Amino acid sequence: MARVVVIGGGLGGLAAAARLAKLGHAVTLLERSSRLGGVVRTAEHDDRAVGRFRWDAGPAAVTLPATLRDLFRKSGRPLERVLELAPLPTPRRHVFPDGTALDLPVGSRSGQRRAVEAALGSTAGAAWEAVVDDLAPTWESLRTRVLEVPFSGVRSLGPHGVRALAPGRSLRAFARRRLTDVRTRKLLEYPVLATGSDPADAPSFTAVRAYVERTFGIWTCAGGFGALVDALGQRLDERAVTVRLDAEAVAIRGDGAVTGVELRGGERLAADVVVSGVDVRTVARGILARPPWAMRRSVRTLRDASPSPLVHVGLADAADDLLHETVFHGDDDRESPTVVVRAPDDPSLAPAGYRAVSVIVHRNGGTGITADPLDVLARRGWDIRDRVVARVDGEATSYGPAWRGAVRGLGVARNHTAVRGLFMVGATAHPGPGVPEVLLGAAAVATEIGRA
Ligand SMILES: Cc1cc2nc3c(=O)[nH]c(=O)nc-3n(C[C@H](O)[C@H](O)[C@H](O)COP(=O)(O)OP(=O)(O)OC[C@H]3O[C@@H](n4cnc5c(N)ncnc54)[C@H](O)[C@@H]3O)c2cc1C
Known part of the structure; x- marks a missing residue:
């Protein structure tokens, strides 16, 4: 011992x-x-008149349960005896700069294809499915050579692993090469952007997140x-x-x-x-x-990684069809940020009739963000400012280390x-x-x- x-x-x-x-x-x-x-961590606000709100101030959803x-x-x-891990069948609504909205299911290959086709057209749907399918060997290489073994740098990969992971190419370059519809590129880049890294600095194998989410789903903890x-x-x-x-x-x-x-x-x-x-x-x-x-x-x-400004609010009259996350993608040409509204469908987090919502702003490219997240959201066409009954300003904490280029990792x-x-x-x-x-x-x- x-x-x-x-x-x-x-x-x-x-x-x-x-x-x-x-x-x-x-x-x-x-x-x-x-x-x-x-x-x-959990952020909390107890309002005498309305009641208690709680928000996840750190992780709010996971993959690979x-x-x-x-x-x-x-x-x-086993986990099932001590914790309720709940799947989110359709965890995100993506709203693109052109106004198109896509509710993207996970855990279902055909469901994803149907959703992308319905929102973005059949060419985009087929291209998205092909890209995600092609990431299966990348996942296998990552799992067996990087994630589930003691890792000692590129040597651990071996020549086959290096070829499969192509660490020299960036996620942005990969998205541009494989997808012609700019909206599907944003789907591929979002998980990296959401961790505060720039997709131009992340290696192409980080696209594997799309495969992981589609295959293993996205899950949350009941009660936070x-x-x-x-x-x-x-x-x-x-x-x-x-x-x-x-x-x-x-x-x-x-x-x-x-x-x-x-x-x-x-x-x-x-x-x-x-x-x-x-x-x-x-x-x-x-x-x-x-x-x-x-x-x-x-x-x-x-x-x-760049910290993302965020605010937690208690919202009256929140729309019932809010998904766990609504992502308002930024417009690359105008360097507008990506704004995320997180609204877990969990009655234990808010008093009846209210919703515990977090608004998070991820910068796109090099722009710094100083504006109030609720003002940024209002500029993206969703003004919730007059329905806020509770507010806690979150600490803009870095998610962790950032990708520093396709080769340097x-x-x-x-x-x-x-x-x-x-x-x-x-x-x-x-x-x-x-x-x-x-x-x-x-x-x-x-x-x-x-x-x-
Ligand atoms: C805002 C935010 C949102 C996130 N969202 C997600 C998400 O949705 N999904 C997901 O999968 N991941 C998410 N992550 C990432 C994930 O939560 C973290 O990578 C993970 O929880 C980090 O755990 P850790 O043990 O490395 O570090 P920490 O959580 O940083 O813990 C380190 C601990 O060490 C203690 N400590 C420090 N120095 C000392 C010392 N000298 N002696 C004793 N104790 C010390 C600290 O007090 C702290 O408690 C998020 C991270 C952040 C910051």
Whole structure:
């Protein structure tokens, strides 16, 4: 049995701690703040007259639900017993600059084709289906060579993988080459744009998200993603993980191999294994005295994605047919931003007759955004300002590391480090930001550490 200290109580740290405890290790999790979850947060507003509103201020929908199911199964009871993960059959309405609207279903190949054909015409529908079909081998390569294995850079890909992933081409170039209808290009680019990266800086294989969404669907947590953090906290409790809140790690001790962790205040915990779930820059620039070369290189190259301004509002008289997301795509020529209205269909989030809605503005290209998101939305033809009964201004937080060009990738740290016993998980470690990604990184680290 190893003495494991996990630093950070975000999803990466929580998932690693749950898995390692189930593998029989003695696990202590340190969280600097007074709550678990990290960027998985809930914004709240209690209005005396109207009632209580809650909004997901971090993740609000995920794909690859198998990553969550695997985490819960491999750490104790299955997910279905502790959390209601709900599929969103048609998660998004896309509204294009020319006024066309498309409600795009997921989880159904024929359903997608029919919807794209009906809204954008048969040529666009056939082209969209062909592009998404052709991404199946890309997904297979990513899954088997990048996501589900310990990854050590391009060498892990092998010549076949490099050919399949074509990392030298950008998502924008790929979209332009494969799709003539500018609106279907926007469908392909949106998932990258929504994470604060520029599609011109993302490699073409990020288009695989369209295949992943169509195949595995998009899911949300009933009651908001706070329920996921609660379920993981409960799981750590069941697995006898020692969870310490308000406990900031200030040093990882050991030279060449970890021996322990020092907390603010001077307390020292002995450890055979340390799993860091905090930003690699915090580790390399602060808590690890002599960071290895590969870690220093990540720190030099890593850039945060552009934060997206957002506001959470409680809305009266919200239209019943609002989907989980309505995306008002920007007009590239006029550098107008893409505005997203998120309106989960979950009665537990708002008083009866009201809807908890978030409005998020993603910049297109290089334009900065300073205007109020509700004003930006009004300029796109949907003015909700006089129906707002509650308002919480969200923090514009970066989603995580940004794509830095088709070849250079995300610049995240490897899970395995050159310091014996030190592993990295979370958004700034392989395979990068996003709930499924962070869970896959934690799974890879637990596999590598192995049974007690
Ligand atoms: C606004 C936003 C929206 C998102 N939306 C989605 C979405 O819809 N779908 C999706 O799949 N993904 C989404 N993501 C991405 C996903 O939520 C994140 O990639 C993931 O939750 C990051 O988890 P983490 O464990 O890496 O980090 P964090 O959540 O950042 O957790 C790190 C934790 O470490 C703690 N910590 C830091 N330093 C120390 C220290 N020295 N000692 C002890 N503790 C420390 C922090 O307090 C924090 O709790 C979103 C992210 C953001 C920011």
